[in-house]
Structure formats: structure tokens, C-alpha cells
Amino acid sequence: MDIDMLLDAFLFRGALIAYLLSTLIYIFSLLTRRVSPARAATWILTAAFGLHTLFFLGAWLGKGYNPFLRIHDILSFFAWVMAGVYLSFQLRTKTRVLGAFVSPVVFVLMIVSSISIGGPMVVPEILQGGLVTIHAMLAVIGEALFTVASVAGLVYLIQDGLIKSRKSNKLMKLLPSLQDLDRINHSCLLWGVPLLTLGILAGSIWARTVWGSHWQWDPKQIWTLTVWLIYAVLLHQRLAIGWKGHKMALLSVVAFVLLLAALLVEKSFFTTIHRFY
């Protein structure tokens, strides 16, 4: 079997199927309000993450290609980071059922990634270079961390509402505690902001090298800087003013929805030099 077959057919598709499976079992766990399926789903998610990791390792070591130059690989890397971040939180705190909200996002990203395989999506040769890889990698990790922060925020809002309703509720028993969710939001912002900062800097330096200036007023650049600005402000408020809990969760979710909408608008109505697909 040649290495492409092995990578795509076995590892990538295997990961995709395992992500789907874990998503379905997580949803089943939510519907039946039982934690035991979620426990199984976490293991399947771990397996999916393992296959996915092997896929990247295989692509890099076996074929020596750089996954940060192709859009579908970037999406798949985004999914991989989200799964990894969630699983590392799961190791430290009992936030198991948070996976029911992370896993579907991961799966959708993987689906989009697998659909766009085969299209013209490689970064032009002139732009290729070491800094592009660092730029893309850091930016993706930063944005994936913000996504996890926002998913945790969404679950926080649900749980907060359930506790404030002062009624016995099986879903409340299932969802993680407020403090754990808030802590995840905190850690994700704390790591995400500096990483995205470095990613933007790397991109800006590279832009100067290949395009002649640090900043081109490109829609994608503006969008990314907005993302950075919003989450940097949130992190600042969190650390300096002590915005915590409900307000922070709400703002994370609102910011995420607005940014996602802006991204879709940007993709549909604007042309950008930053698009390679």
C-alpha cells in the first residue's frame, strides 16, 4: 500500500469516522441524560485524535509535506487542536460532557476539510517559506483556543441558566461545573491571545518580505486583527477587572458568533489576496 493510500484512506478517514462516532454518542448521552455513553465517547474521541495525530506525523515524516500550505489541511489542523485542547482539559478536570459540544464542531471541520481535498488550494509558491508555516500554525492554534473558550462559554450559559432556575434537572447533573467551565475559558484566552499575537507578527513580517509592506488592508487581515483585538480586550478585562463567570461566558459566545458571521460575509462578498483556494 502506498503512503497516500495509508494516510488518506486509513488514518484520515478513520479519524473522521471516529469523530463522527464520538459526536453521535455524545449526543446520545445528552439526550438520555446519562454520563456513561459520554465516557465511551471520550475514549473514541481520544482514539480519533490519535489517528489524526498519526495522519499529520505520517504526512510530515513520510512525505515531507507541510500541512500549513493547504487550506483543507489547515481546517483539519484546526479540528485537531480543538480536540487536543479539549482532551487535555478533560484529563485535568471532570468536564466530560463538554465534549458533546466540542466534538460536533471538530467533526464539521473535518467534513469541510475532507470535501475541499482535491481543489486548487495550495499557497502560491512565492508565498511559501518558513514564516508562513509559523504564521499559519500559531494563528490556527490561537483561533482554535478561542473556539474552545466560546464553546465552554456556551455550556456555561446553559448550566448557569439551569442552576438559576432552581429546579431539579438531570441535564444540570450532566453538564460540567461553572467554575471548571470558567477556568477553561480563562486558560484558552490566556494561551490564545499571545499565540495569535505571535502568529500575526510572523504573518506581518512575511507580508513585508513578499508583498512589500506589513499591512495591506486586506479583509482577511482586518478580520484577524479584529479577532485579536476582541479576545485581547476580553483577556484584559478578565485579568485586570475581574470579569468572570456569566458575563465572560456571554461575551465569549457573542464575540464568536459575530466573528463567525463576519468571516462568512468576508468569504462571500470580498476578494482578498489572502485567499489561496
Added chain:
Amino acid sequence: MNLILIGMNHKTAPVEIRERLSIACNEGFNPLDEIKAIPGVGEALYLSTCNRVEILARTQEHTNAEERIKALIYRHGNLGEEDMARCLYVYRDSDAIRHLFRVAASLDSLIMGEPQILGQVKEAYRLAVDHQASGIILNKLLHRAFRVAKRIRTETGIASHAVSVSYAAVELAKKIFGTLKGKKVLLIGAGEMSELAARHLIKHGGDQIFVANRTHERAIQMAADFQGVPVDFDRLGDSLQEVDIVISSTGATGYILTCDMIAAVLKRRKNRLLFLIDIAVPRDIDPRAGDIDNVYLYNMDNLQDIADDNMQIRRGEAEKGELIVAAEAERYIEWFNTLTVVPTIVSLKEKTAGIIQAELERANGWLRNLGEEDREGVEILANAIVNKILHDPVTCLKEESQEGSALAYVAAIRRLFRLDGLG
């Protein structure tokens, strides 16, 4: 089957009568030896808890063992026979099995789903084993009961969902803070309820206790009980800034903690989550405080409602438990039925016939060289040898079954010859 279960529980007997029995049994004598001494009792188990007294025995047919067990209960209960008899229930065979399973799985408990009863049943079984009162039937039955209890615990929600007010508070605290480790608790006002809730919180990891009371001496005294810190009643705001959980139960007529006060404190504590439990009537904490972000306010009624709702949930889950009990009881009876003599002899013969057949086929290679007559001769010889070997054990089984004591032999034969499959 000849299983009999005689007992009384919180539903059938008032506490005074249950008490008499368990006290009598605690006075250094064990009823097991006495029960075992009753003619016709083969095996016995004695279970006694605050809510029940039960005797389970395997008796032989045509004996008055049941009457004698009852007589023993009356004697130790030290009460009129009629008064006692009204409190007793008697279950036989499959009903006794189901009852034992229900008891072990806490379906029959006063607080359904409470976990202690399984340990008590295990202890009762250990005593029976120590007194050599448990044999093949009860051993299997009790192990089944433990398995049923475990299944019901894991497969239904009967043991989850807090059904007491203070435990409901602990569960809520866990859903807010994740863990109670390192969490600080402030008690405002002294009272049995608040002390109980505080003890629950400490048991689940709650760290430091602060106590405030209008009479400061009382606060000092209570703080000493909890190894906590007494705080000044007039400076509640300062301690509110530090703590995570507040339990308030003063006799004050107005609000001790107003909405403004809590909003101000929250700012100073940088919006750290605050769980307020108001168990005072009239209330101590302005109910509007519950609308503030990051403040979670529950009063006595809220907690009671949750406990009640959870009890409803447990009752629903108990129905699933009953299904498991019924299915498992059936499986036990199936096993029990294999323990009779005739089916055992039949399966023994089937097994040996199968072996002869298989061996003859294996030997077909050289048997072919013999004439037809000789081949038949070999078959007859093989059958004769096996029948001779089986003759004595089978005769013995039949004799024992006449005397009603074949169980142990049947069980041994089934095991030695693996008549129940490899499992």
C-alpha cells in the same frame, strides 16, 4: 424450593417492636446458631438493621420449621404473639428471592436507593458464612443479590439525585464550584439545619468555616465545634468578600443580607462565584440577590422542592430496578431447577453418550478393519463400561433424593462433570 423469608420492616412494624428484636440480638448472642438448631432448617441468614429484621432460611419439606422460626422471633421480641404476628411478613420461594433482591438493591429501603443496606446485607452474609449457616443455595442466592444490587445501582438512577435538603445543597455547590476542596463556608446564625448542611459541606471537602451570630459567644462556641473562625456579626461584609458559600439561618425578621450589600461585595471579590443558601424563615437574604450575575441563591423551599423532585425521579428509576429484580429472580430459579436429581441424571447420561459417540467416530480408522459383529461388540463394551461407572453415583443420587438431601451431591456432580457448560 423451600426458601422462606420471615421479617418485618419500617412499613410493617413500628420502631418499638423492631427495636426489641434488634436489641435482643445485640446482647451478645447470635440468633443464627439458634435458627440453625431448629430441626428442618438447612441454611439460614439473619439480617438486622434500624429499619428491618429478616430471617431467610432454607427448610425441609414436611417440617414445622416455619412455625419454630416464628416462635423464636416472638420469644426474642418479648411481646404478645398477636402483636408480633401483625408486623411480620412471610415470603416463600420466588417471592422470598425477589424480596431479598429488592432489599439488597435498596428498593425496599425507607430512603430508596440509600447505599448502606448493601453493606449490611453483605455483613449478614459474612456472619452466616462464619457460623456455617450458609450452604450452596444461600451462597448462590446472596451472590446473585449482590450482583442485582450492583446492576441496579449502575443501570438505573436510583442512587443518584440527592433526596435530602442538605445533600441537595452539596450537589448544587459541586455544580457551581466543581470541587468543594478549599472552599470557605460562612454560617450566619446557629441552628440544627445550618449545622447539618455545614457538616455535609465539610465532609465533601469544604475547607474553612466562619461563624457569625448575633450573640458573639454563641459564634465562638459554634466555631470551636467546627474548628472554624468566629466573625463579627456587624462586619459580615468583610467575611462575605472571602467566602464561597453562605448558609444563613437567623431568626431575624428583616433581611440580613440585602441586594445592594451583595452587589457591592461581589465587586470587591472580583466577581468570584457566590453560593447563598437561605434556610431561615422568614428569609435572611433579599431574594432579588439571586438575579445578580455569579450569585446563586437558594432558599429552604427551593432545596426542599429539589429533594422532592429527586425522590420522584428515584421512584421512576425504581421501576426499572423492579424489572431487573424480576429477571434476575427468574434466572436464579432456572439455576435452582437444574439442581433436581432427574435432569441431572439425564444430562449426565447425555454427556457420556456423546463422549462414546465421539470416541467411536475417532476410532473409525481401525474399527473399519473389524467385521460388523466385532464393531458392534466394541460399541456394546464401551457402553457397558460407562454404565457400570455411572451406576453407583446415579443410585446414590436417587437414594439421597428420597431423603431430601441430594442438593449438595447434585451440585457437585454438575460441577465435576461440567454439566452447566464451561462457564
